Amino acid sequence: MTRIQTAVKPFLDTIEVLENEPMSLHTTFRIGGPARYFIHLTPDTPLPELLDALHGTGERVTILGRGSNLLVRDEGIPGVVVCILGRSRVRVEGTRVSAQSGAALAQVAAAALANGLAGAEFAAGIPGSVGGAVFMNAGAYDGSMSDIVTESQYALPDGTVGTLRGAEHGFAYRESAYKLAPARVILSAELELRQGDPVEIRAKMDDLAARRRDKQPLEFPSAGSTFKRPTGYFAGKLIEDCGLKGFSVGGAQVSEKHAGFLINRGGATADDMRRLIEEVQARVLSAFGVALECEVQFL
Numbered sequence: 233m234t235r236i237q238t239a240v241k242p243f244l245d246t247i248e249v250l251e252n253e254p255m256s257l258h259t260t261f262r263i264g265g266p267a268r269y270f271i272h273l274t275p276d277t278p279l280p281e282l283l284d285a286l287h288g289t290g291e292r293v294t295i296l297g298r299g300s301n302l303l304v305r306d307e308g309i310p311g312v313v314v315c316i317l318g319r320s321r322v323r324v325e326g327t328r329v330s331a332q333s334g335a336a337l338a339q340v341a342a343a344a345l346a347n348g349l350a351g352a353e354f355a356a357g358i359p360g361s362v363g364g365a366v367f368m369n370a371g372a373y374d375g376s377m378s379d380i381v382t383e384s385q386y387a388l389p390d391g392t393v394g395t396l397r398g399a400e401h402g403f404a405y406r407e408s409a410y411k412l413a414p415a416r417v418i419l420s421a422e423l424e425l426r427q428g429d430p431v432e433i434r435a436k437m438d439d440l441a442a443r444r445r446d447k448q449p450l451e452f453p454s455a456g457s458t459f460k461r462p463t464g465y466f467a468g469k470l471i472e473d474c475g476l477k478g479f480s481v482g483g484a485q486v487s488e489k490h491a492g493f494l495i496n497r498g499g500a501t502a503d504d505m506r507r508l509i510e511e512v513q514a515r516v517l518s519a520f521g522v523a524l525e526c527e528v529q530f531l
């Protein structure tokens with residue numbers, strides 16, 4: 233029995249453990265080699281204790297949300313991937329929404345709508361989990377997680393739990409204190425919304441969804457915007473102005489619909505995507521002197 237198999241034994245009533253699980257099944261790019269061990273959680277998994285047990289093995293532990301902002305290498309991930317999604321309870325009390333980190337943002341937005349709460353409309357179309365969204369300070373149109381997160385709970389690798397409040401989150405554009413200290417695993421978040429008119433909330437969600445369908449290549453696997461927005465520019469416009477719309481490396485392509493999205497046209501490897509990213513960065517730097525920084529995280 234391996235060290236990981238021994239460590240997870242006490243938790244087998246609330247987790248499922250898979251071996252050599254293709255990460256391409258768990259990323260929106262549909263790219264990524266196998267995770268040596270892959271753990272699915274449930275709402276009742278004692279995550280801090282599980283993390284402590286895994287930490288004790290000395291093996292690498294990787295935290296996965298909905299895999300919607302990740303490029304996972306073709307060789308796969310050694311050690312163990314803990315997929316947070318099964319911990320997905322959402323509770324609404326007044327204007328406060330408490331969500332486990334594995335809840336989908338769409339689930340949070342739906343709960344907000346059902347309770348006549350405004351402020352989470354921006355999140356409805358972002359295909360991430362609450363944990364991944366707090367980590368990335370995800371945002372769209374006129375809102376971001378930094379506008380609504382008041383508190384979050386985390387666990388350290390040794391199982392110690394802690395809380396961040398307000399400014400302790402260090403939110404900035406696609407940045408957070410969690411991103412700077414990735415050892416902390418987000419367990420849950422408290423969101424403060426405001427009373428609103430359900431008709432207006434739904435209309436806003438529908439409008440944002442229509443704008444996404446209109447502008448974004450949602451019919452192809454991607455990780456959303458590949459690059460952060462450089463100050464004073466739009467990444468998609470710079471890439472388009474380099475004549476790179478439709479440019480490909482293997483199965484990876486600059487979307488013809490929105491040049492800010494690099495897509496998997498079919499059969500793309502992580503290596504294809506990485507080379508395409510580097511080529512786009514080099515061309516934009518050479519043409520405009522702008523260094524495009526990746527929003528997508530590499531694993």
Ligand SMILES: Cc1cc2nc3c(=O)[nH]c(=O)nc-3n(C[C@H](O)[C@H](O)[C@H](O)COP(=O)(O)OP(=O)(O)OC[C@H]3O[C@@H](n4cnc5c(N)ncnc54)[C@H](O)[C@@H]3O)c2cc1C
Pocket residue numbers: 260294295296297298299300301302316333357358359360361362363364365366367368369370371372410416417418419450454455456457529
């Ligand atoms: C079609 C499409 C559209 C998108 N549109 C937007 C958009 O409008 N705005 C936007 O901001 N993003 C957008 N994204 C990107 C993505 O959805 C967000 O970044 C999202 O917040 C990532 O969440 P996730 O659960 O998928 O995280 P993952 O991709 O699984 O992980 C991202 C990072 O967060 C870490 N992480 C995840 N969960 C936890 C946790 N519980 N504790 C600690 N670390 C954790 C991971 O280790 C990893 O480093 C889009 C993606 C796609 C595919």
